[in-house]
Amino acid sequence: MRIDCQHVWEYISAYIDGEVDADLRAEIDKHLETCEICSAVLDSTRNVVVLVADGRVFELPAGLSERLHARLDRELELSNSS
Amino acid sequence: MTAPNPEFEADCIRRILAGERHLFHELIRPCERSIYFLLSSLLRNEAEAEDAAQETAIKVYLNLKNFRGDSQFRTWVLSIARNEGLGRLRKAATRREDSLDAETDEQTGDYTPAILTSWREVPSKALEREELGAMLRKAVEGLPAIYRNVVLLRDIEEMDVRETAVALGTTEGAVKVRLHRARALLQRELAPRLEGFAPKRKGVLGWFR
Numbered sequence: 001m002r003i004d005c006q007h008v009w010e011y012i013s014a015y016i017d018g019e020v021d022a023d024l025r026a027e028i029d030k031h032l033e034t035c036e037i038c039s040a041v042l043d044s045t046r047n048v049v050v051l052v053a054d055g056r057v058f059e060l061p062a063g064l065s066e067r068l069h070a071r072l073d074r075e076l077e078l079s080n081s082s
Numbered sequence: 083m084t085a086p087n088p089e090f091e092a093d094c095i096r097r098i099l100a101g102e103r104h105l106f107h108e109l110i111r112p113c114e115r116s117i118y119f120l121l122s123s124l125l126r127n128e129a130e131a132e133d134a135a136q137e138t139a140i141k142v143y144l145n146l147k148n149f150r151g152d153s154q155f156r157t158w159v160l161s162i163a164r165n166e167g168l169g170r171l172r173k174a175a176t177r178r179e180d181s182l183d184a185e186t187d188e189q190t191g192d193y194t195p196a197i198l199t200s201w202r203e204v205p206s207k208a209l210e211r212e213e214l215g216a217m218l219r220k221a222v223e224g225l226p227a228i229y230r231n232v233v234l235l236r237d238i239e240e241m242d243v244r245e246t247a248v249a250l251g252t253t254e255g256a257v258k259v260r261l262h263r264a265r266a267l268l269q270r271e272l273a274p275r276l277e278g279f280a281p282k283r284k285g286v287l288g289w290f291r
Binding site: 009010012013014016019036037039040041043044045047048049050051052053054056057058060061064065067068069071072075076079 | 103104106107110111114115118119128132135136139140143144194195196197198199200201203204206208209214215218219221222233234237238240258261262265266268269272273276
């Protein structure tokens with residue numbers, strides 16, 4: 001069975017996560033060898049996922065952790081005295 | 083994200099319940115990021131998400147004796163965070179289309195990726211440019227809530243499919259579908275604009291353009 005581009009796109013996310021079975025992976029790999037569009041779609045999707053996941057993109061607001069633990073301290077103290 | 087450590091957590095919980103309350107700080111610390119970003123995704127307001135994160139931590143502490151250990155500790159904590167967030171959304175009667183309950187996987191949409199014929203990788207080093215980080219944040223924040231929540235837990239907090247499904251009160255199948263759609267939407271939005279952040283190609287004479 002030859003798979004088409006649309007079919008490859010449907011499985012891109014699962015392919016990136018290593019969740020497609022061996023047969024489908026082999027089909028997709030074969031398609032990617034000759035289809036520059038799907039190769040570019042796969043590479044760009046993977047690149048976007050890596051960039052978005054970088055710890056510098058989503059950072060906790062400054063001081064959030066300190067404020068959280070200060071509030072917890074007050075709560076722990078309250079429960080201690082009750 | 084800090085990797086969960088079930089032995090440490092179980093030991094901590096035992097000792098906290100036995101009276102070593104101060105250990106709760108260490109127990110909750112590895113979950114802080116996930117709690118905050120899930121709430122921030124639900125509530126879309128930094129101050130409110132922070133307040134809800136504090137409330138979540140307190141509720142986790144007060145309910146610690148109810149943790150059964152049949153899911154990961156962080157998964158349980160995130161379920162509490164999600165309930166906290168949803169409770170606030172309902173109370174505030176926030177725009178209905180942005181509440182988790184109002185969105186389903188049946189919504190139709192176009193998840194066709196941006197069609198490209200070649201791709202030059204944008205290295206993580208490019209994130210030194212603040213405008214790139216801002217562009218990525220804006221794209222994630224612009225996703226419909228059900229997709230945004232999944233991206234935050236799966237790709238940003240690196241939780242597995244099962245843990246994400248439990249924390250969001252949905253199925254593993256729904257998590258996979260949503261993640262696929264979210265990534266397609268992000269690729270479509272971002273790929274054409276990321277071009278400018280890729281390293282310059284060498285020209286025919288070997289010089290950088």
